[in-house]
Amino acid sequence: MQFRTVDVRGQRLSLAGLRAAVPRAQHGTVADAEQKVLDIISAVRSQGFEALRELALTFDGVDQAHPRVPAAALTAALAGLDPAVRAALEESIRRARRFADAQHPADTDVELGEGAMVSQNWVPVARVGLYVPGGLAVYPSSVIMNVVPALAAGVESIALASPPQKDFGGLPHPTILAAACLLGIDEVYAIGGAQAIAAFAYGIPGGTRNESDAGIDAVDVVTGPGNIFVATAKRLVKGVVGIDSEAGTTEIAILADATARPALVAADLISQAEHDPQAASVLITDSDELAAAVRRELDIQAAATKxxxxxxQALSGPQSGVVLVEDLAQGIAACDAYAAEHLEIMTADAAAVAGRIRNAGAIFVGDYSPVSLGDYCAGSNHVLPTSGTAAFSSGLNVTTFLRAIQVVNYSKDALAEVSGHIVSLSGAEDLPAHGEAVTARFAAGS
Known part of the structure; x- marks a missing residue:
């Protein structure tokens, strides 16, 4: 198995240079995906449910009359859920709720003078569309990660989409439906990929025949992880709707030194490679000995895993490999250049090293905080930015579903105190009517 090596030792690389050096997926794939996604979005906007039906046939092998999941299917899925899985979902929900509830920002009131009050109030968006991927795995955990922070934010209208499954009568996987039912979500659609993002962003007009011909209302925010097509679709509809981040095909980076345990490093790299052949697994280390030991472990563990x-395939791709660095400082710089979705720190004094990282979707500290913990039951959220976008965007959280509205409330005397400044600045900007709108309030008879 090929697990490539990138050696940046002895090179005084800038941040841009490191970004160019670290393993990444081939850029051509992104360009190819963009054109395909543009075609899908156009079809959904112009043809509505007919386009969704054709795309379900093409990509999922499912012929659906309407993508809405019947309420009876949701309750049946929950009733048939394995008790051990239900208990695990309930514990994951409990922990996610505690963390989400603590994230809600407080409203702010600032009195800038007598009668001069400026406030910032946090208000939830009205409606959201949440995407839960299908494909090579089943992700009831992603139902939790999407729904819980939306509920904590106070969103009143929540719709969820997940790909139709031929093996389950054209509905999403029953465990996905059970998780939705457990959280009280009853508006669920069997729609996958970029077409789900398009349907949420632009809405689908309904027919006039009966309730089963109902449309899909457009949403204000779309969230959720997915493959490169889902991430590309979210980028393309951003501005029409809000998005959480470009949460595409998963990736893990591990910053490790000679104190790290090779078997654990390899196990964690494999845990994310398991998601998808395009998943990225990157080891950043200053130890040749550790890199060699991890390679041996990868061969052993990869052969034994399901x-x-x-x-x-994932470990052998251009998006995966070992980055050899001069020392810990260059390792931290490489981590910030890579801006991983998931970053594990397996070094001496891991907590202190984690505190020096600036770019990551989520950081996992030490031997007993693997990414798998965050995927399911840490209480954190696993919908995180990928492909370097963690340098400027955040993982899914309560504020994703909130808007900050500023409220200005000045009395007459408070306005008078700054009126001269307003007139001066409006003149400087050659916008005199701005100043006149203020002085008009103090004119005789006003």
């Missing part, structure tokens, strides 16, 4: 072929 999805061995998928794991080997």
């Amino acid at each position: 999805h061995s072929a998928r794991v080997r």
